[in-house]
Amino acid sequence: MTAPLPDTLWRTTAGEKPSFTAPAGDVKAEVAVIGGGIAGLGTALALAERGVKVVLLEAYEIGFGASGRNAGFVVPNFSKASPKTVRTRLGNERGDALLRLVGAGGDRVFQLAERAGLGRQAEQTGWLQPAHTPEAARALRETAADWQALGRPVEWLDADETAARTGMPLYHGALRDRSGGMINPLAYVHGLARLAMQAGATIIENAGVDRVTREGASWVLVSGDRRISASKVILCTNGETQGAASRLGLSAIPLTVFQIATDPLPAETVQRIAPRRESVSDTRANIFTYRLDADDRLISGGMALNPLSGEACMGPRILQRLVDELDLPTRPRLAHVWRGTAAITTDFLPHLYMFAPGFFGAIGCNGRGVAMTTMLGEVLADAATGTPLEALPVPMARAQPVPFRAISSLAPSAYLAKGMWDDRRATRRRPQRRETTSRQQRT
Secondary structure (H helix, E strand, C coil), X not given: XXXXXXXXXXXXXXXXXXXXXXXXXXXXXEEEEECCCHHHHXXXXXXXXXXXXXXXXXXXXXXXXXXXXXXXXXXXXXXXXXXXXXXXXXXXXXXXXXXXXXXXXXXXXXXXHHHCCCHHHEECCCEEEECCCHHHHHHHHHHHHHHHHCCCCEEEECHXXXXXXXXXXXXXXXXXXXXXXXXXXXXXXXXXHHHHXXXXXXXXXXXXXXXXXXXXXXXXXXXXXXXXXXXXXXXXXXXXXXXXXXXXXXXXXXXEEEEEEEEECCHHHHHHHCCCCCEEECCCCCCCEEEECCCCEEEEEECCCCCCCCHHHHHHHHHHHHHHHHCCCCCCCEEEEEEEEEEECXXXXXXXXXXXXXXXXXXXXXXXXXXXXXXXXXXXXHHHCCCCHHHCCCCECCCCXXXXXXXXXXXXXXXXXXXXXXXXXXXXXXXXXXXXXXXXXXX
């Protein structure tokens, strides 16, 4: 299968993609993995390192989907669920198991990035979540305490310290996770693929899977004229809905997110807005995010009020917000604009699915793709190698399409419209801070 490649920053900075030699004819394996993003490649790597004969099939090229289109934030946390919420929904024992898995995501990403030789393309410099209201600050302080009780390197920063680390005086404090950071996600995909191949995995690109059927003791995957036989199948296709991927993709709500990257910023601007090179994503409904890449390009993203909006509209809007929020002295050139699709579950938690005995899948990164998918890959490898499903840290769910999914996909735009109104009112209340602000300090 072929499709136009998106204009992402990552395609210009990730370096050369690994090359793969597809085996001729039909293929037999112990496990077949569908999907060549972070989750699929992580699953293939974990299986191959356990001595399992594994083949991975990607419909386009590795990293073509969400794994190569996100902004590269490494966030070992949930987007819309606190530790308290997770325990309430799953119970203390199962909840803590999931929390420990998710909390370890940042460290695991950077361990793999180091093995893959990513160098400056992976920076474990920490992640900040600033609070835009006193109420959000109180909730985040409680969340920080809960993560600390689990042994995670999380701390609470007051308003002055948050302003000093972001150059933004509007925040009432911030949660900081020292294990988070930022990464070139496509370089990470390439690195995982190299590690998986070194461990013995077979990777086949341009091999979309049309259907998966049971024939005797084996699963048979049909990809064009090719047949792949395997004892077990793992579906790692995120929100895709074509062919075999529909089993998984239709169980989540698709959320279109636009990303931009600028030309490199001046050193003095970098020092003011990111003196410790931490990635930032705040608590507003119309979430404000930013990070740097290895060459100090500024990267941010956002959702569109109008679902029909495209890159030509959203790119300049996101750039202008960066200029306004960060008080940039000059408007940097908009170098890249692209879009991707996040898969949102109805309870904002990740889920493991068993479509049939020996046929598994997982979804539910909810905007926390890099760290969450890395950990989901290892859980799926456990499922494929005999770990009892009830012992896995990710909750099981019944695979079924989201009701009225076409209508539900419009819900994020309605939520964003209301949220933008609420954000404007809430951010009028600036925090009480010490006499000298960070803005005054640099004048």
